[in-house]
Amino acid sequence: MRDMNFTPCDQTAAWKLLGDHFAACGKSFDARIALAQDTERVTQLSQVAPHLFADLSKNRIDAATEALLMQLARECGLENQRDAMLAGEPINNTEQRAVLHTLLRQKQPIAGINTAQSATDSGAISSRLQEVHAVLHAMLTYAEQIRADDAITDVVNIGIGGSDLGPAMATMALQEFATPKKRFHFVSNIDGHELAATLKTLNAQNTLFLIASKTFTTIETMTNALSAKAWFEAQGGTDTARHFAALTTNVKAANEFGITTTFGFWDWVGGRYSLWSAIGLPLAIAIGADGFRQFLQGAAEMDEHFASAPLESSLPVRLGLLDVWYRNFHGFTSRCVAPYHSALKRFPAYLQQLEMESNGKRVDKTGQALPFHTSPVIWGEPGTNGQHAFFQMLHQGTEAIPLEFIAVKQASHDLAGHHTKLLANAVAQAQAFLQGKESADGHRHFPGNRPSTFFVLDSLTPASLGALIALYEHRVFVSGAIWGINSYDQFGVELGKVLAKDVEARLLSGNTQGVDASTASLIAKLQ
Ligand code: F6P
Secondary structure (H helix, E strand, C coil): CCCCCCHHHHCCCHHHHHHHHHHHCCCCHHHHHCCCCCHCCHHHEEEEEECCEEEEECCCCHHHHHHHHHHHHHHHHHHHHHHHHCCCCCCCCCCCCCHHHHHHHHHCCCCCCCCCCCCHHHHHHHHHHHHHHHEEEEEHHHHHHHHHHCCCCCCECCCHHCCCCHHHHHHHCHHCCCCCCEEEEECCCCCHHHHHHHHHCCCHEEEEEEECCCCCCCHHHHHHHHHHHHHHHHHCCCHHHHHHEEECHHHHHHHCCCCCCCCEEECCCCCCHHHHHHCCCCCCCHHHHHHHHHHHHHHHHHHHHHCCCCCHHHHHHHHHHHHHHHHHCCCCCCEEEECCCCCCHHHHHHHHHHHHHHCCCEEEECEECCCCCCCCCCCCCCCHHHHCCCCHHHHHHCCCCCCEEEECCCCCCCCCCCHHHHHHHHHHHHHHHHEEEEECCCCHCCCCCCCCEEEECCCCHHHHHHHHHHHHHHHHHHHHHHHCCCCCCCCHHHHHHHHHHHHHHHHHHCCCCCCCHHHHHHHHHHH
């Protein structure tokens, strides 16, 4: 029996209506015909949100589809669920935690939003916000101190998952705003090749290691941190307080590790949502305190949009519902993200964790198996590189894969001609996916009507990047809320971690008793 405190999406009237609508016209919907027939379509399916513009008109939706999706959102109590998150209710029900990454970018409690739920003590939000601002102040002061310290030339972030992907992605994305006086390195993998290659380029006296781990127990990070510390000491380094800092909710463990410079955060910040916390320190060192505050501000503007825009004109809501439409009715299994800006190279990898670790769930929030699919596979590469790699499949493969273009209007370089060519390619690819090309020769035929969404940022700045990331965070919330899953736990990563310990011992001892024949054979081979 499912918990009746929430309405499973597949038991709503809207779900049934969407199914009928799909069978009647969704399945055969052709965006080319819709664009030709409906002169209002582009306007209706264009959406301005803070710092960006989105054109959804090449997707397989129309006003009728969106109306049913909005009905679905309302029947699933999306607004209440959103307000519960923003108010600090423990919506991460399996771990009994609030989900308050939005608080990390707020200047003050938002009346009527943070305090929307009667069960929530608005005083708790205020005191949490005070703690947020205290750490933010300390961390930004430290960032400025490191920026001014010419003896520190290299900053090495050691962390994995959310303690790596966010800061690595954003530091690369905002390289134009970064101090040229420091080099930034991100070491995540337990594979010693990565750390060894980085250490070769460093001098202990000029290096700051940031040990980033929410739990301060993650095997990869602890292994790399220990090796980094051993290397530092072997190089004659003694001043650990100056050369090591920890970014963690587990300050006690960091202290026990021997790190005294620490910046904390809280269990109500999920790892993949932690870039806005002390985990953002490498970015703050790169772009400075003002830049980091602008980054937070851009995200806060998107939060405000998500919290207050009517569902029909809320970009995260429209995108999250489109995701449900594509996943559950069209049956699309993946979504490709193509940023047409090389500084956004790591954005698809960041989004993989954000969306797939959040919504890659097979049970609802009460633990009941779901009778429908959840997270699609998220993948991608920057344009135009992807065009010469996998776009072939997107144009002419057997299944349609929704694609997302992210274009940035202003370039931050002055090389003549490049940027117009880049933008032309982005627009032309979206056009090609839509239009296709008739040919009697099957090899040269492009079916077209391949769906895509086109985002435009005026320029890639701390604020616009903050808004873009927050947009995706909220969109993931929306589809997760419709599916009735807990988007904020990640038990799926545990089993492999436990087995790795066992296999490690077996690799050392050679004992393969009790393991399956395939695993035993691999252990024997790799010994
Ligand atoms: O992969 C699981 C996970 O818990 C992620 O959610 C998290 O971002 C990553 O490991 C790193 O965890 P930590 O920051 O605690 O080292």
